[in-house]
């Protein structure tokens with residue numbers, strides 16, 4: 316294959332005046348995933364045209380933590396220097412709201428992720444793409460329309476150009492034009508808002524670990540992004556508070572460690588808050604032959620598990636490896652379900668305060684504290700190393716059983732049957748979620764693989780129901 320796409324005259328079929336050309340691969344969007352996808356194809360010898368419609372998009376509040384699987388992909392693309400310029404991440408430290416000791420969740424086998432300011436990460440990736448001989452990077456190239464294998468875009472002078480590509484890749488984020496061109500419904504759901512606050516001159520409580528702090532209206536994620544800078548991502552669930560400095564301060568300060576409070580107050584006073592909207596769209600559609608979607612254009616979740624870029628890098632990397640579109644879709648569908656289930660369930664467990672969710676949260680913390688096998692499994696799922704949804708189901712049903720057993724014990728002691736009824740309703744919701752989640756994400760049936768745990772859960776729930784029934788009769 317040749318390195319540079321070839322220019323040729325071409326009569327426009329859509330009325331745009333064109334200077335047209337053809338290329339092997341046309342990537343729409345030079346966010347983190349578009350750049351990685353372009354580099355993965357270029358590494359294979361394909362000619363790539365990479366279009367970015369908004370060069371300033373990288374300045375928004377977005378991903379700054381990358382799991383080890385994402386790091387391996389960057390390294391295999393020759394971007395070891397970029398990884399070296401960030402801050403090593405060995406895992407996460409979770410701070411429960413009750414003031415108990417933090418729980419350290421470490422990536423298995425000494426694996427390392429990294430953290431880095433979003434704009435620095437994307438700038439470095441764009442620079443690497445621009446340097447590559449096989450990639451033609453148009454830094455002001457806004458894609459306007461897709462017809463078959465042709466993409467029309469406006470260049471920096473507003474001139475419209477049409478390009479023919481063997482493969483079009485939609486790496487154009489959540490509001491993807493490529494996705495819309497497939498006639499797919501948008502299917503995004505608003506989850507919450509995220510406020511980004513930059514703290515100066517503070518130490519993380521566990522350097523080398525991302526920090527998850529509970530006790531505010533929503534979880535707080537903190538990570539190091541500079542020698543003296545720590546980013547706080549504050550989750551603001553809908554309808555719980557106003558989105559202004561005073562309200563953020565009042566709601567989140569009590570959840571922060573004492574030593575950060577001064578810097579937090581200062582940051583709120585000195586700088587405008589960066590806001591982002593947290594949305595959820597299941598990873599159900601990957602495109603069609605000739606037009607593949609990658610990254611957030613496929614789907615996305617609440618960023619609590621910081622998995623968006625890792626999943627997107629895996630999309631781009633495997634797309635360049637796969638022999639056909641159906642291979643790509645099959646492999647990535649199978650590999651994404653576990654991360655999706657984990658992200659959706661953890662966010663819900665960390666934000667809902669009904670009896671069942673509180674019992675689940677407690678059971679999860681107990682499991683992480685006292686069962687190294689389970690905390691290892693969580694981290695393998697989180698980092699993208701373990702992609703088998705059966706592993707998630709096993710872990711989740713196990714903590715459901717533990718939570719239900721605890722509620723059963725508490726019910727026997729307290730005889731509070733109203734509470735038991737609420738818990739039963741809550742557990743039923745979680746079981747329903749697990750069942751539909753299974754069907755929606757993977758299309759596979761893991762009933763057999765988790766049958767023992769499920770039957771145990773049924774027994775516990777049956778006992779709860781009987782206790783409750785006794786009272787009501």
Ligand SMILES: Cc1cc2nc3c(=O)[nH]c(=O)nc-3n(C[C@H](O)[C@H](O)[C@H](O)COP(=O)(O)OP(=O)(O)OC[C@H]3O[C@@H](n4cnc5c(N)ncnc54)[C@H](O)[C@@H]3O)c2cc1C
Pocket residue numbers: 343344345346347348349366367368369370372373376377378379380381456457458459486487488489490491492509548591592593609610611612615618620621622623624625627
């Ligand atoms: C607050 C927040 C925190 C997050 N934290 C993390 C984290 O810690 N770790 C993590 O892994 N993920 C995190 N994420 C998710 C992560 O930011 C996304 O998964 C990631 O940015 C997706 O990359 P992408 O390249 O697919 O899409 P984007 O980053 O959205 O990039 C898409 C690019 O396409 C361009 N584009 C769009 N339309 C066109 C067009 N028509 N023509 C040309 N170009 C176009 C855009 O300008 C943009 O540059 C977070 C997200 C949020 C909101």
